[in-house]
Amino acid sequence: MDEKSKLLEQLRIDRSESARSAPDSRRSAPIWVVYGLLLVIVAGVGAWFFLQPHGPAAAAASSAPASSVASADSSASASPAVGSTALDASGYVVAQRQATVSAKAIGRVVDLRIEDGQHVKQGEIVARLDDTNTRAALLAAQAELAQARASFDAAKVAVADQQPIFERNQKQRAAGVISAQDFDADHANYNAVQSDLKIKEQMVDVAKANVEVAQRNEDDMTVRAPFDGVITVKVAQQGEIVSPMSAGGGFARTGIGTIVDMNSLEVEVDVSENFINRVHAGQPATVRLNAYPDWNIPASVIAIVPTADRSKATVMVRVGFKVKDPRILPEMGARVSFLNDAPASAKN
Secondary structure, rough: OHHHHHHHHHHOOOOHHHHHHHHHHHHHHHHHHHHHHHHHOOOOHHHHHHHHOHHHHHHHHHHHHHHHHHHHHHHHOOOOOOEEEEEEEEEEEEEEOEEEEEEOEEEEEEOOOOOOOEEEEOEEEEEEEEEEHHHHHHHHHHHHHHHHHHHHHHHHHHHHHHHHHHHHHHHHHHHHHOHHHHHHHHHHHHHHHHHHHHHHHHHHHHHHHHHHHHHHHHHEEEEOOOOOOEEEEEEOOOHHHEEOOOOOOOOOOOOOOOEEOOHHHEEEEEEEEEOOHOOOOOOEEEEEOOOEEEEEEEEEEEEEEEEEEEOEEEEEEEEEEOOOOOOOOOOOOEEEEEEOOOOOOOOO
16 A cells, blocks of 8 residues: 555645746746737837828828829810820722713724823813714705705895885885785785795704704714823723613623722721711821821811611711822722811810
8 A cells, every 4th residue: 555655646746836836937938028019019000090190181182192083084084185096997098080981972983092090181082983974964964054044045135125026016005006916916925035034044043953963973972081080991992882871782882991080089988887976077087008007198087978888887987188199099998097186165
């Protein structure tokens, strides 16, 4: 029993004051360090809070940047910068004034005076057709006119001869020298020559009209340029038959050549109807040709065609060039940038 008691006594934990003092002393150091750090943190937060400005001035100062940014953003969205791009669209260069020149009547080309790329003036002769028949008709009409004038002159002579005879018989009838039957016969002759004179005068007018028609037919054999321009396509050749209407056999040309007025070049673009509100007449624009992508050509909107394309949901816009340049050619592809112009208030 004594040995067991001794063993139990050795296993018992010592809870005396001296045994507890050693562990407490080891834990006391970390606790005071933690308390010190907490005090430093609290002091720093308090100092920062008291050094910050408070009251209405601080609120105004803090709200000023936000309000200024908001106002700047709202003004920028309300009025975009002048000259910035509002919309881009693609189109083609077209000529508003061009014509395929042809003769008014069917005929064979005997003289062709145009070539591709040639500049022509208004009224300049482009081609001549065979005028054998029309010239003969003109000569016949002129001969008929001469005959009508000769007949008219003869009728005037007959009236001049018959008038004094009628006036003398009229006086004799009043004096009772001649009978009423003889006077009536002379009166009838006088009326007949007067009527013949009027008929011959009308025949002269008809002959003049026939000469004018024949002259126009003769003039139609000469084809002239309707305006100043450039020949872009030469259709007919010398010796071919040209006709203003399509020939059934397909052997006749319907035109002689195409003339384009280079001063009437503009760009036609299709703008989506969802963005057509960004475009208006007179709006500045910039055109860049596909052939010269680095060349910005100043332009402006001529008009918005007042109809929409149902199949494409687009509206055609006509854009005119502000400068003329020989590098701008019909049917060239183009890119149009519609620019934001100054607001109405700024313009006023």
